[in-house]
Amino acid sequence: MSWVILTGRPGDLDQVATPHKIITSRDYLTHPALFRGQRPKIINLSNNYGYQSRGYYASLLASSRGHKVIPTVETMIDLSGRKLYENALPELEQALNRCRKDVGGSFPSTVTVFFGIGPSRAWDRFARLLFDWFRAPALEVSIADGEWATIRKIGFLPLNRMKPDEKARFLASLDTYTSRQWRDSRARTPARYTFATLIDPHEELPPSTVGSLKHWSRIAEKMGVEVEPITKKDLAKLANYDALFIRETTSISNHTYRFARRAQQEGMPVIDDPLSMIRCTNKVYLNELMLHNGVPVPPTVMITGPQDLEAAADSLGFPLVLKIPDSAFSRGVKKAANLAELQALAAKWLEDSDLLIAQKYLPTEFDWRIGVLGGEPLFSVQYLMAKKHWQIVNHERRGKPQEGGFRVFSLAETPPEVIDIAVRAARCIGDGLYGVDLKETPEGVHVIEVNDNPNLDHGCEDAGEKDEVWVRLTRWFIDRLERQGR
Known part of the structure; x- marks a missing residue:
């Protein structure tokens, strides 16, 4: 049921x-x-x-x-008193006024919103935000129109006060709200839990393909878990699920962080959790954290302005690698061959970021990627450098970014030192799912970065350990739900 x-x-x-x-x-x-x-x-x-x-x-x-x-x-x-919800009004009124042109120039004295759905698409922005703030089946909003419309009151609309046309719209909204995707009509094991998976169907380089997530859903189903995709429009529905797995590229400045925060507020197990996002997103923080915990990283110099560039060059030599602290998928990471290139690149990037980091260039044919879940190794793979490029993804190529190939390994086949350092690095971040990138050089193994949103695709990252990767991922969520007594 x-x-x-x-x-x-x-x-x-x-x-x-x-x-x-x-x-x-x-x-x-x-x-x-x-x-x-x-x-x-x-x-x-x-x-x-x-x-x-x-x-x-x-x-x-x-x-x-x-x-x-x-x-x-x-x-x-x-919603029992205006004083209790007035902190939501500025954001709601801003969304309301943005709807004015689509609504037709003037607002009615009241508008009803059912499950985050307004009377027409013109109200979408406001209706979704209202439901995000107050998850209630039926809400009635009183509006004082003017040059800047304001909200007089927000209240519940019970069934016995709905007009016939409102009730018909309510039932249609109810059907929309309770509808499901990826549901297999041939139900097997009754689902004990339902996990939401946040995806962007249009993302160019998603951390997991839809096909991979469907593969996971088939495995999870046998463990009593239903996996359902949601998108950024579904924040208001998040509380209907038991757990959240974020499978689009994360950023603390977009909706993925808001989803993680909401899941955490609801007491839901979530990958990626907000703290892991904050810690992994910033390369300056990561470098300091690894050094403090004795995890080997490439020699690094912090750049706070042009005055630091010559010292970085003297310390690291050329070529060196310059990084924007907040970057992902090899974006915001460039190689400078000489001081002139370093100065030109730093001048451009320092316009948007007060800090940059420069690291010693460690050329390798591949990067190790060790997946770590709950503080234990999950998978092992080598990402090969893109063709005629020094990174695993070439964003400088015209058109679609070009990725290098990969080689899969079981954990047993992976050098123990690589796994040990990866696990130590991930445990510095938290208890979730991380992808640790390492370079294996004659001077030793170095952590390049720890990713809070690692790729996990069927036929690649799971090739070494097979379906055990997906079983352990599902079990991670279930274990935390059971600890909560849910």
């Missing part, structure tokens, strides 16, 4: 209006054994969410029974 709908009275919602089970909040409260051994997602459509009302207790007890529910009691309390 996936969805259960609670109503205030038996006749509030016709049983044929939705394929989901409908019961009253009274029945839900008085029959705690109804869904024992199951993990339903509860949509609470009680007519009254007031403190200590039946609707309030239904959401409160849903939480204690381990059931996902909207709205939560926190949302009920937030």
Whole structure:
């Protein structure tokens, strides 16, 4: 069973209006054994969410029974008075006014939003943000129109106050909200958990292909887990899931960080977690962290301005590698062959970043990539340099970026020193999933960087350890959910 709908009275919602089970909040409260051994997602459509009302207790007890529910009691309390939600109004009013042109120039006195869906697409930006702030099935917003429209009030809209056209739109929105992707109609093992996987279908170099994630979903299904893709538009739906796996390139300045933060706030196991994003994103921090913990890294010099360039050149020699602290997939990483090139490149990059780092150039035919999950090695692969290039990805080539090939290894075939240093580096970051890049040189093994969002594709990173990679990934999430008693 996936969805259960609670109503205030038996006749509030016709049983044929939705394929989901409908019961009253009274029945839900008085029959705690109804869904024992199951993990339903509860949509609470009680007519009254007031403190200590039946609707309030239904959401409160849903939480204690381990059931996902909207709205939560926190949302009920937030919307019980303007003072409690006024911190959300500036952002909401900004989104509202951005909709003005699409809406038609003037706003109605009230607008209803059902599951983050407005009365038309013109309201999309505002409706999604409203649902992000207040995850409730039906909300009514009172608007004071003017040169700059303001929000008078945000409140719940119960079923018994909906007009016929609103109720029809509500049911359509309910169907949209509860719809599923990647669902196999030939259900096998009943899902104990549902994991959200954040993807960008249009990303040029995603950390996992859709095909790889479908492969994972088939393995996870046998372990009682349903895997479902979500996109950046689905932040408001995140609380309906048990865990989050982010499979698009992460950045603390875009929606991926917001998803990670929201998952953490909901108490959900998440890869990548916000702290890992912060730590791995910045190469200055990584270098200092590795040095502090005795993990070998290439000789490095911090660049704070043009005055540091000659000292870096004297210390590291040429060629050397210059890096923007916040960069990914070989972007923001360039090789300078001489002082003139270094000065020109640094002058350009220092316009956008107060710090750069310069590192000794360590030429190799490949980089080791060791996957580490929960502080233990997960997979091993060698990424070969792109053709006629010194990095594994050539972004300087016209058109699509060119990637080098790869060679797969089992963990048993990988040099123990490489695995040991990779695990030590990853443990400095946290307990999640990391891809540690290392160079193996005559002078020793050096960590180049630790990635919080490593590639994980079927037929590449999993080729050495086979499906055990995906089994362990699934188990990582399940173990944390079980520790929480969920």
